[in-house]
Amino acid sequence: MNGYIFKIFCDFDGTIAVNDIGNHFYRKFGDSIICDDAVEKWEQGLISSIECLSSECSTIQNLTVEKAHKFIDEQKIDLTFLPFVHFCNEKNIEIAVLSDGLDIYIERLFNNHGIEIKYFSNSLDIKPDGTAEMIYPYSDSECKKCANCKRNHVINFSGDDEISIYIGDGLSDACPIEYCDYIFAKDQLLLYCEKNRISYSPFRNFNNVKEAVEKLLTKKRVKKRHQAELKRRELYMVEP
Numbered sequence: 393m394n395g396y397i398f399k400i401f402c403d404f405d406g407t408i409a410v411n412d413i414g415n416h417f418y419r420k421f422g423d424s425i426i427c428d429d430a431v432e433k434w435e436q437g438l439i440s441s442i443e444c445l446s447s448e449c450s451t452i453q454n455l456t457v458e459k460a461h462k463f464i465d466e467q468k469i470d471l472t473f474l475p476f477v478h479f480c481n482e483k484n485i486e487i488a489v490l491s492d493g494l495d496i497y498i499e500r501l502f503n504n505h506g507i508e509i510k511y512f513s514n515s516l517d518i519k520p521d522g523t524a525e526m527i528y529p530y531s532d533s534e535c536k537k538c539a540n541c542k543r544n545h546v547i548n549f550s551g552d553d554e555i556s557i558y559i560g561d562g563l564s565d566a567c568p569i570e571y572c573d574y575i576f577a578k579d580q581l582l583l584y585c586e587k588n589r590i591s592y593s594p595f596r597n598f599n600n601v602k603e604a605v606e607k608l609l610t611k612k613r614v615k616k617r618h619q620a621e622l623k624r625r626e627l628y629m630v631e632p
Contacts, residue, residue, distance in 0.1 A: 393483070393609050399550040400480065400605075401542070401568060403560035404491035404498055404513070406579065410468045412562075414445075414493040420463060421524075422451030435563060441492060441539040445514065446526050454522040464497040469505060476598035477507060483609065488512065488549055490542040492564040514540050535567060542568035547627065555614055559601055571624050573617040574608070576601050591617065 405412040418427045427448045434444035480487050489511035491498060496516050502509065515527035532541035546568045550556040558565065558572040561579040569575045569585070575592040577585050585592040595601050608614055 394611060394614065396614050397554040398485045398557060399554050400485055400487045400557045401546055401572065402487060402489050403562065403565050404489050405493045406561040407559060408469050408473050410470060413467050413497050417463065417497065418448035421455045422448060426451050440536040441564060442528060442531060445539050449524055449526045452524040455518055455524055457518055460496055461500060464500045465504065467497065467501060469501060470597055472598040474505060474507065476602050477509065479602050488545060490545050490568065492538045492540050512540060512545050537567040538564040543571055546571050547624065552624065555616065571620050573620050
């Protein structure tokens with residue numbers, strides 16, 4: 393191994409989880425038509441992520457913790473993720489999950505699979521009358537792409553002398569990848585990188601990422617992404 397410190401940041405829905413659990417959650421317990429309309433407006437940039445998620449959440453009815461847990465227990469995660477976590481632990485590589493989803497299903501699925509990783513997400517408060525309220529503990533008024541500002545977590549938990557890696561699949565990942573040195577992308581995020589000429593590596597599952605990280609660990613010199621360095625520098629300059 394070389395002497396570099398690597399930090400890995402990873403999306404949850406559609407990346408660790410096989411499906412977009414949050415979207416399915418709102419559509420199952422809420423109004424699917426309103427939810428689909430909100431997501432379409434968000435993808436078009438007409439509303440912010442908070443506006444989108446709050447709109448979806450506002451349609452939830454007759455929800456209980458028991459119903460939520462039953463739904464969550466039926467969801468699947470990528471089978472290659474747990475071996476990837478073990479690999480990172482062996483190599484002393486820290487992983488943080490950054491999600492615009494909900495703590496209720498991330499925590500339960502991690503517990504179900506014996507996964508112990510720190511994560512940052514939005515929260516859901518289920519009310520006695522069966523409705524629910526969104527809570528955004530990590531929002532940033534300047535960020536419209538993610539309700540849980542993933543960029544801020546990348547900046548706060550990685551340094552200029554470290555190599556940051558991001559793994560994701562969706563448009564909410566478009567915010568943090570600007571500040572990361574290595575990007576692994578699929579689905580909507582891959583298309584976003586292509587459109588915006590952001591360097592990335594495509595991946596199908598975490599075995600692909602593991603192989604790439606193993607190669608980085610053997611290199612004598614690991615290059616940081618110049619555009620990411622500029623974006624970080626630009627952010628530091630505007631911060632009070």
